[in-house]
Amino acid sequence: MQSICSSSKTETPPEVWGGVECTCNRAGDRYFDQMELSGHSDRTDDFERFAELGIRTLRVGLLWDRYEELGYGKRHDVRMDAIRHAGIRPIVGLVHHGSGPRHTSLLDPGFPDKLASYAKALAEKYPWIDAYTPVNEPNTTARFSGMYGVWYPHHRSRRSYLLVLLNQLKATVLSMEAIRRVRPDSQLIQTDDLGSVTGTAELQSTWELLNLRQWLPFDLLCGRVDRHHPMFWYMRREDISEKEIFWFMEHPCPPTVLGANYYVTSDRYLDHRMELYPSHLRSSEGPFVDVEAVRIRESGIAGFSSVLRGAWDRYRIPIAVTEVHLGCEIEEQIRWVAAAWRSALEARQDGVNCLAVTVWALLGSFYWNQLVTSANGHYEPGVFDVSSGEPVETELAKIVRQIAAGDDPSHAALDCCGWWEDDSRICFPCIPEDEAVAA
Numbered sequence: 001m002q003s004i005c006s007s008s009k010t011e012t013p014p015e016v017w018g019g020v021e022c023t024c025n026r027a028g029d030r031y032f033d034q035m036e037l038s039g040h041s042d043r044t045d046d047f048e049r050f051a052e053l054g055i056r057t058l059r060v061g062l063l064w065d066r067y068e069e070l071g072y073g074k075r076h077d078v079r080m081d082a083i084r085h086a087g088i089r090p091i092v093g094l095v096h097h098g099s100g101p102r103h104t105s106l107l108d109p110g111f112p113d114k115l116a117s118y119a120k121a122l123a124e125k126y127p128w129i130d131a132y133t134p135v136n137e138p139n140t141t142a143r144f145s146g147m148y149g150v151w152y153p154h155h156r157s158r159r160s161y162l163l164v165l166l167n168q169l170k171a172t173v174l175s176m177e178a179i180r181r182v183r184p185d186s187q188l189i190q191t192d193d194l195g196s197v198t199g200t201a202e203l204q205s206t207w208e209l210l211n212l213r214q215w216l217p218f219d220l221l222c223g224r225v226d227r228h229h230p231m232f233w234y235m236r237r238e239d240i241s242e243k244e245i246f247w248f249m250e251h252p253c254p255p256t257v258l259g260a261n262y263y264v265t266s267d268r269y270l271d272h273r274m275e276l277y278p279s280h281l282r283s284s285e286g287p288f289v290d291v292e293a294v295r296i297r298e299s300g301i302a303g304f305s306s307v308l309r310g311a312w313d314r315y316r317i318p319i320a321v322t323e324v325h326l327g328c329e330i331e332e333q334i335r336w337v338a339a340a341w342r343s344a345l346e347a348r349q350d351g352v353n354c355l356a357v358t359v360w361a362l363l364g365s366f367y368w369n370q371l372v373t374s375a376n377g378h379y380e381p382g383v384f385d386v387s388s389g390e391p392v393e394t395e396l397a398k399i400v401r402q403i404a405a406g407d408d409p410s411h412a413a414l415d416c417c418g419w420w421e422d423d424s425r426i427c428f429p430c431i432p433e434d435e436a437v438a439a
Contacts (some may be wrong), residue, residue: 014344015057016404017091017358019052019323021365021382022061025097025151027373034372035061036041038363038386041075044082048373049384049391050362051086054404057357058083059189059322060090064118068101082127089090091131091189094119094175096139097372099152099338106145106164107153109156123182131187134175138168138192139217148284150371156284159238166244169220173253191259191322192217194307195266196297203270203288209234210268210285215314220245222251222315258315259322259357261309264336264420267293267301277428294420295427298337301420304343312352319353323360327368327380330395332414337399338409339418359383359400 021034035041050058060083062076070426083090095113099106104114119134135141144150146161155164174188179186194214197207219225225232225245235245258371271277272288293299306320311319321344326336337359344354361382369378383400384391397410419425 013403013406014341014348014354015356016055017057017059017320017322017356018053018055018383018400019059019358019360019364020046020061020363021361022059022063022093022096022324023365023372024061024063024065025160025372026065027150028100028152028154031065032367032372032375033066034366037366038062039389040205040363041079043391044078046363046391047083048086048087053383053400054304055088055359057089057091057356058237059093059360061096062122063091063096063098064094064115065098065101067118068103073196075123076122078317080129084128086140089131090129091133092122092126092129093136094131095134095171096136097144097151099145105153106141106167107155108167111167111175115171115172116178120178120182121184123179127183130183130185131189131256132176132179133189133259134172135168137192138165138172139214140261142168144371145339147428149193150302150373156286159240162235162240165217166220166240169248172221173248173251176253177251187256188221188253189257189259189320189322190221190255191217191261193261193263193266195268196261196263196302196306196310197268197270198293199268199270199288200272202272206286206288207268207270208238210270218255218258218315218316220248220254222254223249225249226413235439251418254315255317258311258319261323262304262307262321263323263413264294264301264338265292267299269293269299284402291428294425297423297426297428300425304340305346307346308343308348308352312347312354318355320355320358321354322356322358324357325360325365325382328366328419330381331416332419333394333396334399334411334413335407335416335418336404337396338411338414341403357403359396414435 020040023034025032040046104111142161142165146155146164147158176188197210199207208384216231268375269291270288274289277289281291283287294301323342324337340357344357347354363384363386366379366380370376381394383396384392402409
């Protein structure tokens with residue numbers, strides 16, 4: 001099977017990958033399983049649907065949480081047989097915003113070894129699989145589980161955030177070591193959200209620090225974090241030992257492909273003038289508000305091009321945009337996918353080795369408007385709408401076929417700009433600081 005790193009970065013367009021929303025997170029004592037909600041876990045003909053779109057590589061969840069909790073072993077066998085029959089190459093995820101089975105957690109010191117054991121068992125069972133994402137978005141998961149208290153184990157401290165992050169990254173390294181003992185050429189496709197942070201001048205040191213922190217998972221995996229790294233003392237101040245930090249220098253596991261996830265809400269804006277905003281926007285990280293940058297007049301979003309160039313300049317590792325999804329009307333979804341695709345083309349022309357753009361949430365997603373913390377009935381369609389119980393193509397499917405064939409996307413929706421480029425996006429006009437003081 002051809003390596004996903006072998007395609008030319010200038011002579012051909014990026015590949016189009018796909019992904020089914022496969023989050024299996026825990027809030028309190030309840031698991032929220034997106035593949036169960038969409039019906040994908042029991043519907044193997046979905047893979048033929050995806051292949052018909054032109055997708056030949058798919059991010060697939062074979063999740064540890066569900067394997068032990070519900071005995072998914074036979075389901076995994078059926079699904080892997082179906083994906084091979086459809087001619088699709090899987091990138092297998094083991095934990096996707098999850099915390100593992102009930103006997104463990106993201107703060108369990110045994111979590112890394114336990115996940116590695118599961119990874120080894122999968123590699124032995126499916127030796128033909130050559131690409132893995134052992135832990136999806138470790139930084140995002142660490143923030144939501146360890147600092148914001150949204151997901152299990154619902155902690156709210158910087159130290160817990162760091163412990164969760166390091167535990168997931170150690171689990172990634174050990175899992176890849178276990179997998180590569182079975183399949184030495186296995187590739188690590190490491191994903192995380194790569195949104196940037198800006199804000200008021202008074203908070204500049206804070207948002208600059210957070211921009212450095214977004215790279216921490218990749219810097220650790222690449223073995224870059226020594227005593228001179230800007231995040232070293234950030235971790236030491238939270239009583240993270242040098243031994244825990246330097247373990248990654250001793251066990252480097254750089255990604256084969258850096259997976260950049262980017263959403264319209266990824267970029268953030270920090271403002272110390274909390275009285276100008278609703279109270280629910282106050283940050284868990286300090287005395288300031290944390291608002292979507294797209295909602296601020298003077299801010300807006302950095303865009304896919306900025307993300308791709310920033311990651312390439314820092315690591316010179318092949319990049320894929322590993323999640324492209326917008327929870328909005330289908331016309332806006334089309335514009336968002338087209339923006340990602342055209343940015344990837346431009347990046348390749350500028351010398352960025354951007355391998356692929358991943359159309360995410362092929363079957364839509366559930367409950368994300370409340371961060372998957374309650375079964376509130378909210379559903380966002382994707383390339384398919386499963387609200388009837390069976391997948392029905394949306395207009396976005398036409399765009400996927402076009403770009404999978406290497407064509408420029410063409411649709412009436414593209415005659416207008418996306419809402420993130422229009423003044424209608426603005427909810428919080430940024431008041432100049434001198435005027436805010438007077439007010």
